Amino acid sequence: MSTSPPTTQPPLPASDTASAPCSWLLAFRPGIAHGGFNCAICNSISHPTPLCPLPDLPGWNGPTPETIQAMLDNSRAEAEKQLVNETHMSPAQVDEINNSHMNKRLKIFHSAYPDNTAAKGIALVINREVTNDKGVKFWPLIPGKAFLAQVPWYKRRTITILGVYAPTESERHKREFWDELSNIFLTSERNLPAPDILAGDFNVVESELDRLPSNADDGTTISALRRLTTILGLEDGWRRCQ
Numbered sequence: 001m002s003t004s005p006p007t008t009q010p011p012l013p014a015s016d017t018a019s020a021p022c023s024w025l026l027a028f029r030p031g032i033a034h035g036g037f038n039c040a041i042c043n044s045i046s047h048p049t050p051l052c053p054l055p056d057l058p059g060w061n062g063p064t065p066e067t068i069q070a071m072l073d074n075s076r077a078e079a080e081k082q083l084v085n086e087t088h089m090s091p092a093q094v095d096e097i098n099n100s101h102m103n104k105r106l107k108i109f110h111s112a113y114p115d116n117t118a119a120k121g122i123a124l125v126i127n128r129e130v131t132n133d134k135g136v137k138f139w140p141l142i143p144g145k146a147f148l149a150q151v152p153w154y155k156r157r158t159i160t161i162l163g164v165y166a167p168t169e170s171e172r173h174k175r176e177f178w179d180e181l182s183n184i185f186l187t188s189e190r191n192l193p194a195p196d197i198l199a200g201d202f203n204v205v206e207s208e209l210d211r212l213p214s215n216a217d218d219g220t221t222i223s224a225l226r227r228l229t230t231i232l233g234l235e236d237g238w239r240r241c242q
Contacts, residue, residue, distance in 0.1 A: 040068045085165040085201045087112075087121035094123075107133040113144025120144045122165045122200065126151070139192065141184055145177065146200075150193055162195035162232070166203040171218040174204060178224035182231055198234050206236070 037045055041052040041063050055064045087110060094110040097103075107128055113120035121144050126133045135158075137150040146164045153159045164181070167173040185192060204225055208216035229235065 041065070082125045082127075083161065083163045083199050084123045084125055085121075087123045088118050089121055089123070090117035103128075105129055107136075109136060109138040109147070109149060111140035111143055111145075111147045120165060122147060122163055124149045124151075124161065124163060139190065142177070142180060146181060148192055148195060158193075159197070160193045160195045162198045164198065164200035164202065166201060168203050171221050174218075174221045175224045178221070178228050182224070182228045185228075185231055194232055195234070198229065198232070206239075 037048045039045075039047055039052050040049045042054055044052070047053075049068055050065045052065065054060060054062065089110060089112065091110070091112055094108050094112075097106075098108055105128055107126045108123050109126070110121065110123040124136075124138070124147065126136065132152045135152045139148040140146075141148055141162075144165070145167070146162070148160065148162050150158050150160045162181075164177075166177050185194075202225065204217045204221050205211050206217075206222055206225070208214045
């Protein structure tokens with residue numbers, strides 16, 4: 001066995017690495033077939049991911065069982081609910097899907113574009129196999145362009161999502177969209193909950209480095225977006241970590 005693990009330490013002597021796999025051999029009763037494991041770190045079939053020895057090496061800076069589990073949890077969370085833009089669906093079409101055989105697996109909460117249901121539109125799709133859709137609260141804030149949804153999460157906890165599909169027509173339309181959302185949360189009498197997540201198609205980037213090829217957006221549009229995130233107490237998690 002030869003490998004080049006992502007570690008800052010020099011490789012172990014051959015006498016140390018040669019015996020390592022032997023420590024993971026498992027004994028099974030005769031006649032019992034075992035499908036083996038599939039370690040997500042080293043791809044070995046001799047042990048499961050939590051028992052992988054590589055993260056215990058001095059200076060190891062590769063994946064760990066904890067980071068692998070976090071990625072799996074994030075993937076599962078994404079599978080539970082999906083925000084969809086450009087739905088191009090009428091309320092009748094949404095009802096048709098929700099009342100069809102597919103309603104065993106999914107539930108669509110939709111906001112249609114009032115001027116033309118064949119254009120724009122935004123929706124939240126819930127995977128009913130892993131998420132309770134009974135207590136979902138859905139507010140179409142700007143028809144076809146923005147909604148607020150509160151979804152049951154764990155025990156009495158909820159997660160609130162602000163879904164957006166920002167306009168593309170002009171910088172003026174973009175600014176008005178973000179300003180309208182800010183004013184809704186500042187002046188609404190509907191007692192709207194503050195969102196935990198802001199997601200969707202912003203049609204604007206805060207930094208020209210976020211787009212390829214590099215191209216800066218209008219500063220007043222960016223300011224309008226930042227005003228909303230400041231009001232809601234939200235921040236770009238990736239940008240903060242980096």
